Amino acid sequence: MIKKSMTILSLLFLLVACSQKETKEPVVEEKEKDNVEEAVTLPQTDEEWLALSLESKWNEKQDLSNVEFGEPVAVNFDGDFIPEVVMAYSTLDEQYGYLIGKFDEVSKIWELWENIVLENIQSIEALDKIALxxxxxxLITKETSKESNTSLGMYRFSKVDNKIIxxxxxxxxxxxxxxxxxxxxxxxYYxxxxxxELKLENNKWLSGTDHKIYLKTSTNLFKEEYWDVIGEAPIRELPITLGTSYEETKQAIGTPKEEFSLExxxxxxxxNFFFCKAYFGEDGILQYTSKIPNKVTIEDFKEVLGEPEKEGLTDHPYIVYSFRYDLGDYIIILESNSEDPKGNIDKILVVKK
Known part of the structure; x- marks a missing residue:
C-alpha cells in the first residue's frame, strides 16, 4: 500500500513539473517575441524617421521665441545609418539658422545635437542631401544674404572638429x-x-566642366586646402600658417635674413621663403611666398587643383607667366620662371583674402 502511494505521489510530482515547464516555456518565447518586435519598430526609411521626429516635437522645446520652421530634411551626417533631422528656422527678430536633432538609441528620444546660427541672412531653406x-x-541648403546674394550651403560632419561645419x-x-x-x-544649378552640374569626386570635390568646388573636412581652411590639396603636388611644405602671429612665427622658426616693407x-x-603682415600694427600673417626647388609645371598642379581661375603675364618685378587659384578664403598664385606658360613653376604666393 505504501509502495502504491509512493508511486502515485511520484506521478503527481512528475505531472506538476511537466505542467510548470509547459507554462514557463511560452513565457520565455513570448518575451523573446516581444524583444524582436521592439527591435523591428525602429524606422527604416527617411520618411519614417522624419515622422518620428515630428511626433516628438523636439524642435519646439528649444529656446527660440516667435519662431517659424521650414520643412525638415533627414541627413545621416555621421554615417551611423540613423539620420539626423535638420530644420531651418527664422524668428521675428531676424535670427536664422538650422536646428539639428539626433535620436538617442538608449533613451529613445530626440535631442538637440547642434544649432547652427547664421549671420547677415534674410532667408534660408534646407533643400536635400547627397551621399558621400x-x-x-x-546637407545642401539655399541661403540669401541681406544683400540679396544667393548661395548653396554645403554642410558636413567634421571628424576633426567633432561638429557640423x-x-x-x-x-x-x-x-x-x-x-x-x-x-x-x-x-x-544656374x-x-x-x-x-557638379558630381562628387574623391569625397573632397564637387566637380564639373570648368568647375571644381573643394569640400572642407575641417574649419582650419588653410591647413586643409594647402597641406591636403596643394601638398599632393610636388612642392615644398609650408613652414608657417597664415593668420598666426607674425612675431611668434619669427620666434618659432628663427631670425629672418632681413625684414622689409611690401605694400x-x-x-x-x-x-627660400618670406611672409608678411598686411598692415603695420596688425600681427597676423596674411601673405606667404616660397620658392619651389623642384622642376614642376602648371600641369603638375592641374592634376590636383584643376584649371586655374586666371592666368597671364605679370610684371612684379619681372615679367613672368602666372596662374591664379581661388580656394575658399585664400588666393594661390603660381609663377613660372619665364614668360612661357609651359615653363617650370618656381614660386608660390598664398594670400588670405
Whole structure:
C-alpha cells in the first residue's frame, strides 16, 4: 500500500513539473517575441524617421521665441545609418539658422545635437542631401544674404572638429531651379544664366566642366586646402600658417635674413621663403611666398587643383607667366620662371583674402 502511494505521489510530482515547464516555456518565447518586435519598430526609411521626429516635437522645446520652421530634411551626417533631422528656422527678430536633432538609441528620444546660427541672412531653406563615399551625407541648403546674394550651403560632419561645419558655399541664381540627386551625388544649378552640374569626386570635390568646388573636412581652411590639396603636388611644405602671429612665427622658426616693407606690410625674409603682415600694427600673417626647388609645371598642379581661375603675364618685378587659384578664403598664385606658360613653376604666393 505504501509502495502504491509512493508511486502515485511520484506521478503527481512528475505531472506538476511537466505542467510548470509547459507554462514557463511560452513565457520565455513570448518575451523573446516581444524583444524582436521592439527591435523591428525602429524606422527604416527617411520618411519614417522624419515622422518620428515630428511626433516628438523636439524642435519646439528649444529656446527660440516667435519662431517659424521650414520643412525638415533627414541627413545621416555621421554615417551611423540613423539620420539626423535638420530644420531651418527664422524668428521675428531676424535670427536664422538650422536646428539639428539626433535620436538617442538608449533613451529613445530626440535631442538637440547642434544649432547652427547664421549671420547677415534674410532667408534660408534646407533643400536635400547627397551621399558621400564614407556612408555619411552632405546637407545642401539655399541661403540669401541681406544683400540679396544667393548661395548653396554645403554642410558636413567634421571628424576633426567633432561638429557640423560648412564644407563649401556656391553662388547661384536666386530665380532658377536647383536640382539635387542624392543617390548619384549630383547637384545642378544656374550661375549667371548658365547651368552647372557638379558630381562628387574623391569625397573632397564637387566637380564639373570648368568647375571644381573643394569640400572642407575641417574649419582650419588653410591647413586643409594647402597641406591636403596643394601638398599632393610636388612642392615644398609650408613652414608657417597664415593668420598666426607674425612675431611668434619669427620666434618659432628663427631670425629672418632681413625684414622689409611690401605694400605697407612688414615682411620677414628667409632663405627660400618670406611672409608678411598686411598692415603695420596688425600681427597676423596674411601673405606667404616660397620658392619651389623642384622642376614642376602648371600641369603638375592641374592634376590636383584643376584649371586655374586666371592666368597671364605679370610684371612684379619681372615679367613672368602666372596662374591664379581661388580656394575658399585664400588666393594661390603660381609663377613660372619665364614668360612661357609651359615653363617650370618656381614660386608660390598664398594670400588670405
Amino acid at each position: 563615399e564614407d556612408k555619411s551625407e552632405l 560648412e564644407a563649401a558655399s556656391i553662388d547661384v541664381d536666386a530665380d532658377k531651379e536647383v536640382v539635387i540627386d542624392p543617390a548619384q551625388s549630383l547637384v545642378s 550661375n549667371e544664366g548658365s547651368i552647372i 605697407g606690410g612688414l615682411c620677414a625674409d628667409y632663405k
